[in-house]
Amino acid sequence: MDANGLEPDKTDPASLKLGKTEAADMARAATRVVVAKGKKVSEFKPGGKAGSDVIEAMLGPTGNLRAPTLRVGKTVVVGFNEDVYSDVLL
Numbered sequence: 823m824d825a826n827g828l829e830p831d832k833t834d835p836a837s838l839k840l841g842k843t844e845a846a847d848m849a850r851a852a853t854r855v856v857v858a859k860g861k862k863v864s865e866f867k868p869g870g871k872a873g874s875d876v877i878e879a880m881l882g883p884t885g886n887l888r889a890p891t892l893r894v895g896k897t898v899v900v901g902f903n904e905d906v907y908s909d910v911l912l
Contacts, residue, residue: 863903
């Protein structure tokens with residue numbers, strides 16, 4: 823983000839653990855959820871509904887929201903994939 827001159831509006835500390843409830847809230851508020859796990863990228867269009875498939879994709883093995891997680895407008899990006907970041911942020 824620094825390379826492109828982008829600054830986050832808000833940053834939460836890593837000690838703040840967000841779980842299933844918070845993931846569901848984010849998914850319901852989003853029109854697009856993109857989840858990157860390594861090279862695998864899944865895209866969901868929840869449309870005001872947080873299906874279990876979206877929520878489970880957003881959570882890590884500990885049951886917490888995977889990091890990094892970004893909200894850009896009505897898009898939520900979970901996990902890191904350089905192509906996804908380029909698409910969403912630029």
